[in-house]
Amino acid sequence: MAAYENRNAMIDHSRSNRPSWLRSLADSDVAVGWLFTLPFLVLWVWWFLYPFAQSFLRSFQDVSFTALNDATFIGLQNYIQILNDPEFYQAVLHSLQLVVIAVPVQTLLGLLMAVLVNQKMKGQGIFRTVFFIPYITSQIAVTTVFMMLFKKGTFVTKFFTLFGFEDVTWFADTRYALLFVSILFIFQQCGFSMIVYLSGLQEIPRDLYEAGQMDGASKWAQFRYITLPSLKPVTFFVVSVATLLGFQIYDQIAAISRYGALGSPAGATSTVVTYFYQHGIRYMNIGYGSAAVVLFFFIIMFITFLQKKWLGDKE
Amino acid sequence: MSKMKRLTVFMLVSLLLLVTACGKDNGGGIPAADKDESQEKATVTMGFWGTAQDLKIYQDAAASISDQYPNLELKIKQYPSSEQFWNVLPGEIAAGVAPDFIKISNEGAYEYINKGLFTSLDELIAPSDVDMNRFAASSADIWKVDDKLYGIPNLTMPSMFFINADMWKEAGLGEYPQTWDEVEAAAKKLTKDDVYGITINIDAYHITNYVKSYGGGWGNGKTINSAENVQALQKIFDMYKEGVAVTPKALGYGWDGEVFANGKAAMTTGGYWYKGYLKDANPNLNYVALPVPKGTVNGGTMISDAYVVLKDAKNKEAALKAAYYLTNDKTQTEFLKLGFNSAVTSLSAKYFEENPEFKAVEKALDYSTDFAYPAETKKFIDELVKQLEAAILGGTSQSPQQLLDGIQQQFQ
Numbered sequence: 001m002a003a004y005e006n007r008n009a010m011i012d013h014s015r016s017n018r019p020s021w022l023r024s025l026a027d028s029d030v031a032v033g034w035l036f037t038l039p040f041l042v043l044w045v046w047w048f049l050y051p052f053a054q055s056f057l058r059s060f061q062d063v064s065f066t067a068l069n070d071a072t073f074i075g076l077q078n079y080i081q082i083l084n085d086p087e088f089y090q091a092v093l094h095s096l097q098l099v100v101i102a103v104p105v106q107t108l109l110g111l112l113m114a115v116l117v118n119q120k121m122k123g124q125g126i127f128r129t130v131f132f133i134p135y136i137t138s139q140i141a142v143t144t145v146f147m148m149l150f151k152k153g154t155f156v157t158k159f160f161t162l163f164g165f166e167d168v169t170w171f172a173d174t175r176y177a178l179l180f181v182s183i184l185f186i187f188q189q190c191g192f193s194m195i196v197y198l199s200g201l202q203e204i205p206r207d208l209y210e211a212g213q214m215d216g217a218s219k220w221a222q223f224r225y226i227t228l229p230s231l232k233p234v235t236f237f238v239v240s241v242a243t244l245l246g247f248q249i250y251d252q253i254a255a256i257s258r259y260g261a262l263g264s265p266a267g268a269t270s271t272v273v274t275y276f277y278q279h280g281i282r283y284m285n286i287g288y289g290s291a292a293v294v295l296f297f298f299i300i301m302f303i304t305f306l307q308k309k310w311l312g313d314k315e
Numbered sequence: 316m317s318k319m320k321r322l323t324v325f326m327l328v329s330l331l332l333l334v335t336a337c338g339k340d341n342g343g344g345i346p347a348a349d350k351d352e353s354q355e356k357a358t359v360t361m362g363f364w365g366t367a368q369d370l371k372i373y374q375d376a377a378a379s380i381s382d383q384y385p386n387l388e389l390k391i392k393q394y395p396s397s398e399q400f401w402n403v404l405p406g407e408i409a410a411g412v413a414p415d416f417i418k419i420s421n422e423g424a425y426e427y428i429n430k431g432l433f434t435s436l437d438e439l440i441a442p443s444d445v446d447m448n449r450f451a452a453s454s455a456d457i458w459k460v461d462d463k464l465y466g467i468p469n470l471t472m473p474s475m476f477f478i479n480a481d482m483w484k485e486a487g488l489g490e491y492p493q494t495w496d497e498v499e500a501a502a503k504k505l506t507k508d509d510v511y512g513i514t515i516n517i518d519a520y521h522i523t524n525y526v527k528s529y530g531g532g533w534g535n536g537k538t539i540n541s542a543e544n545v546q547a548l549q550k551i552f553d554m555y556k557e558g559v560a561v562t563p564k565a566l567g568y569g570w571d572g573e574v575f576a577n578g579k580a581a582m583t584t585g586g587y588w589y590k591g592y593l594k595d596a597n598p599n600l601n602y603v604a605l606p607v608p609k610g611t612v613n614g615g616t617m618i619s620d621a622y623v624v625l626k627d628a629k630n631k632e633a634a635l636k637a638a639y640y641l642t643n644d645k646t647q648t649e650f651l652k653l654g655f656n657s658a659v660t661s662l663s664a665k666y667f668e669e670n671p672e673f674k675a676v677e678k679a680l681d682y683s684t685d686f687a688y689p690a691e692t693k694k695f696i697d698e699l700v701k702q703l704e705a706a707i708l709g710g711t712s713q714s715p716q717q718l719l720d721g722i723q724q725q726f727q
Binding site for chain 2: 064065066067068147148150151152153168169171172173174258259260261262263264265266267268278281282283284
């Protein structure tokens with residue numbers, strides 16, 4: 001007890017020796033909050049805000065990637081040119097198609113897998129690991145394996161003929177290439193959705209289910225009226241992240257376009273990101289590419305806003 | 316004079332002769348530079364894409380460069396593929412981390428020269444003791460734009476046409492084809508089961524060989540929709556329509572060499588790199604290399620690799636010296652064994668002795684020409700590939716004339 005009092009006395013003494021402004025700073029929750037946020041904030045400004053501000057500025061310039069000092073201000077010309085380019089609309093359409101196909105499927109599959117591995121069963125850990133592996137495996141490696149599987153004459157392409165598809169090399173066919181990328185994306189992202197849903201499932205209080213059982217609710221009713229509503233914030237997170245990643249997909253497309261033009265075959269897999277990369281980096285027209293990025297940013301913001309409105313927690 | 320004294324004098328004279336001989340020539344065909352070891356050591360980096368065999372040759376050369384230039388250290392940076400190289404390089408230039416000099420082919424160089432990213436070498440040649448007379452004039456000329464020299468030539472080789480000799484024999488075909496009409500006829504006989512007569516890679520290099528053999532070309536963007544080019548594309552379309560041609564992509568392969576090595580196509584256009592590749596991929600493949608078949612004229616592309624100093628190289632003179640060192644006889648002879656025809660005149664004469672499988676292509680050295688892509692090379696290549704893929708893989712109904720007219724409009 002005496003030692004405790006001594007210690008407190010020492011702390012008080014040390015505090016009283018500090019300047020008053022430091023004392024008030026340490027007592028302020030707001031200041032401490034900012035202090036803890038500072039490392040993230042610095043990185044965010046350095047890695048996101050500053051590059052984005054640069055991109056925004058460059059989007060009004062005619063400037064080559066390799067001669068950044070020779071920039072000419074051209075106003076909205078880059079934006080006008082992009083909005084008059086049919087390839088941009090094609091890229092936006094492909095990005096939207098990919099997100100519309102892949103996001104609902106991978107969200108549903110992720111939820112299904114999470115419910116399955118949340119059951120008490122033998123080998124639960126193995127299933128969780130197996131389902132999660134594609135997410136942590138190199139995207140190029142997974143794409144390469146998928147390219148081997150979806151070659152003309154393989155059992156996979158032959159299997160899909162049962163559903164009316166032709167036995168062709170999927171990633172070389174303009175009709176199937178985007179679907180191929182979507183399947184690939186779903187396969188890789190399911191594991192992530194599963195893990196997030198799994199953590200969500202484990203947060204749902206048991207007593208809700210017990211109350212449901214006492215009221216005679218069936219398994220489906222419990223899932224429909226307890227599990228799904230409880231997972232709403234998780235679903236918003238999964239859908240938002242999947243949408244962002246779907247819009248940003250690049251590695252898989254670059255891998256299937258190897259030895260050809262990006263977005264191959266014939267632009268069937270071109271997306272907003274490949275459009276930006278092609279113009280900004282490959283053709284070295286960083287002003288034009290930056291304008292595409294700014295437009296892309298607002299498209300994603302708008303879609304996230306809609307998602308928040310429909311799926312987000314009203315509270 | 317005592318026996319001991321005579322021996323000492325003999326040893327000294329021998330040593331003197333040896334030193335004099337070494338001073339004149341290092342055995343690499345490049346005169347030795349003054350070995351001023353008091354100067355500060357300069358480090359230069361060379362970037363290239365190529366095989367592991369190429370890397371080994373470059374690493375050996377880098378290890379021996381100090382024999383010739385004691386104040387020079389050479390570092391080698393290998394890029395995984397040509398696509399990566401061309402895509403990464405602009406970013407490296409912008410960030411100021413690009414190599415000091417690079418080895419590139421003439422296929423993509425014009426765009427970079429046009430954008431001022433390479434150093435004109437004319438004023439550096441004399442102070443760096445570079446002897447341009449060692450190189451074939453035709454090789455050096457490829458690297459001149461507006462009378463300014465941009466590259467120290469490394470190799471020059473015409474494009475080729477490859478035939479699987481065993482398949483040809485099995486099909487009971489006689490003389491090898493000299494024209495595309497003969498190729499088309501042979502392709503019909505060679506196509507069976509899962510083997511195609513010919514693989515035509517939808518890639519600007521291969522397409523350019525077809526257009527040049529019809530007397531066409533891109534004319535740096537001025538003649539994209541010429542009648543000759545239309546005729547060449549029509550031949551390609553015909554072979555696809557008849558089902559005797561296949562793209563590597565449609566079979567799930569990356570490039571034409573893979574299709575050919577795996578016996579999925581009996582013929583293809585290609586280049587000198589096939590030798591090294593086939594040696595690893597299918598050592599038992601019996602093939603013949605011929606000049607690109609005639610459409611209406613003898614024509615094809617001339618591939619020329621050169622060492623090019625980047626505009627932001629920290630020490631341009633040191634970079635040029637190192638680049639020139641890589642053209643020494645020893646290094647060039649190593650490349651010669653891999654199928655590279657040296658741009659050094661004295662070595663080029665030995666090329667077809669060392670590579671008898673390419674002997675038939677020798678005559679194409681006289682008529683093969685540069686690519687002459689438009690200044691916006693990458694954009695042009697992407698557009699050409701995209702439109703051809705749409706027509707061949709996507710089944711659009713555009714005629715060759717419409718297709719080329721559309722591209723021409725974008726590159727007026």
